[in-house]
Amino acid sequence: MPIRFPESFVFGASTAAYQIEGAAQTDGRGEGIWDRYSHTPGKIHQGDTGDIACDHYHRFEEDLDLAQAASMTAYRFSINWARVLPDGVGRVNEAGLAFYDRLVDACIARGLEPWVCFYHWDYSQVLQDQGGWANRASVDWFLELVQLVTNHLKDRVTDWCLFNEPTIFTSLGYLLGQHAPGLKDPAAYGAAVHHVSLATADGVRLVRRLAPGAKVGTVLSINGVQPASTSPEDMAASALADAIMNRAFLDPIFKGTYPDEIGAMVTPFIRDGDMDRLKADLDFLGINHYTRSKIAAKPASVSADGATAGGGMGFVPPPAGTPVTLMGWEIRPEGIYEVIARVYEQYAALPIYITENGGAFPDEMTATGDVLDHDRIGLLTGYLSQIARAIDDGYDVRGYLVWSLLDNFEWGHGYSKRFGLVHVDYESQKRTPKASYQWYRQLAQSRTIAN
Template identity: 40%
Template sequence: MAFKEGFVWGTATASYQIEGAVHEGGRGESVWDEFCRMKGKITDGDNGDFACDSYHRYSEDVQLMKQIGIKAYRFSISWSRILPNGTGEINMEGVNYYNNLINELIENGIEPYVTLFHWDYPMELQYKGGWLNSESPYWFENYAAICSRLFSDRVKYWVTSNESQCYIGFGYGTGWHAPGLELPINQVVRAWHHNLKGLGLAAKAIRQNAKGEVKVGLVSCGEVGIPASDSEADLQAARNVLFDRERSEDSIDFGFGDLFEPAIKGEYPKSLIPYLPKGWQEDMKDICVPLDYIGINVYIGSIVEACEDKKYRNLKLPVGIGKTSMEWSFKPETLYWVTRFISERYNLPVYITENGMANNDWVSTDGKINDTQREDYMNQYLSALSKSIDDGADVRGYFYWSLLDNFEWAYGYAKRFGLVYVDYSNYSRKLKQSALRYKRIIETNGEILI
């Protein structure tokens, strides 16, 4: 079951979830610093002030990746660590931190994949309205241009944004995430539209300011439809989950297609059009910008079938189905269907930029972290991915989420996703058994999968 030669085996993190040092090195505040101060927003009142302390321990983290055999590392840059006010003066202490991280990765044979925005939006820009402000796309364009000039001599692979669906949907719609707004659907879609325009402008800016060869991608997420049968009607129902979701006026549930359709095809799903801001058509030239690859974050799958009165109908999952500690169902075929459908629709190289599970991990009496469920999760999901590739999906790499246990947003430190166990009392790290399993998978390029 070996993967193709050159398949990229990686792992991923995000700046606010691991760096800590929020008051060090000239960093400005982000919306997550403010959100964590709001009573009742984060489990146990936690925050990312220290997180995994990777700001001080990045060298140790690189050595752990090298020990596992990781070939590529997707990490995000904290916008407010580079530009404390979101625009204006560059913070050289922040630049030096990322320069040191990038250099250390390269020295240890690990390819850096840089994400420009993974939710820690500068607070100074949020005071101006954040993504609701029609100037916000240009703020992001400026930030992207600066990062390209600073790092593109060594960074080839770029991601403009991670999961805009979650940032805008949860941050502007439900209030579950920073900045904690609960806005009507037309305002949520306004922020969505400005965000997409910013991503397109950023892709152009990366290329225009690059000092070396660059590849620019975009990362999406959402629910995956698993067809109830192999009938063409059920297959189309599953595609609709990805590309043409059901939507009601009182609910915003962004999916893969809400991002990829305008960014790649130049067309919004019809269900979004009534809520778009006036003059949105003029922005499509900035939103639909050529991409070199696309990234997909895959966690949740639902069994669906065709029906006469809707685009699809969700079926009840089997009683007693296995679930992760996030209460997400264990459905390995999710990775098969999403890569098959995404690859056939967009005809671009695909990377699995996140996939993994939260588990209740602890150090056992033998001194090990025996996360056997995570090992099996890897085996079964990667086997499904291998089958999809054999069936024609153009998938170039897989990034396990996450390298480290970390600050899991609104859940605080209650959920552990990492290959590496973090003791939050002293920030010590220890490889879990799943990390050793991943090491063997990488060494054999997937041949040992069962």
């Protein structure tokens, strides 16, 4: 039997400002932490930067044409903080706001619902120099960004996401030192988690006040975490990993508490009244899901230099023969069903959108100029089939935004990992739809996966 999605189900794509926009010093844009970090020798694969990326700043019309031609009906993008507030707060860069005006208008003209994410990792460097998310003032700094952007776009935008993957940018940026700003500081990490949690809840309330009728949510990375064995040490390490990777923001958003495993890092930064502010009344939750991790107390393989910084936990690579992506991530479609069920059973029965899912593959171009990424089609088929299963079982999953529309700057991996439905030649900026693009277009048109 073919697998069919409801008529109301949304098919679209997600992107992020720093990963695709380029134009890093154009039209008054300020410096962000990923500008500084990527220009620091040794931080990014082959010294790549997002200075040009996909040049989406100048080519967004072409890119949105591709989304429209694939029969997508939603496009999620993020705001580059330093593009609209070059000094982090205060002075507004009207040229930066005008870019997002053009982007939103171009989406609407193509039948694409614009989904605006206020923060996808590109913090203002000016504010980072004052401590970034480790500074309690960061809550108010972020709310200034939210107020500016909401007031400017609320006449055309109804779908808002506060953050993208706060577990990732807090842990990799402040605890493990693998992403900008590159800190390995448990205290800074604890402060960042608390301040981002406050900013999430306060941000939801602010958008709802400024734009009545808007749909306001946030986007969390939720992946499977499994102990490598049943030993008490591995079980404890796995619980810590799950706290850092999943529960650090699920718990405050839905329960108004923090996981016990990270409590000692967060508690010093909690002030009177804070815990009453933590719960966020979301209209929807965006879930980004890619894989699962097996965790050991003493890792069989240390995939990052921060294995001990997280308290002695380490990632155990999948066994030989396990299907994996080019990132080394296990391909396990049933995992997406499991995280949807987990949110419903442990947290809240609210509307869910899958706001990122996909995989990196070699994506080599043939002599005839084709990219036959059948591995990606297989991955997408598997995960989307499990999403359809979740819908059939009564979970309110309303849409799927693939990661990503375009190949792009994959953070520490630079341009060496391709996730897009559309191939980008970074030298010429030529866009070439891959086989997966054609597959996704057929899915969006027919709402059906042939079984």
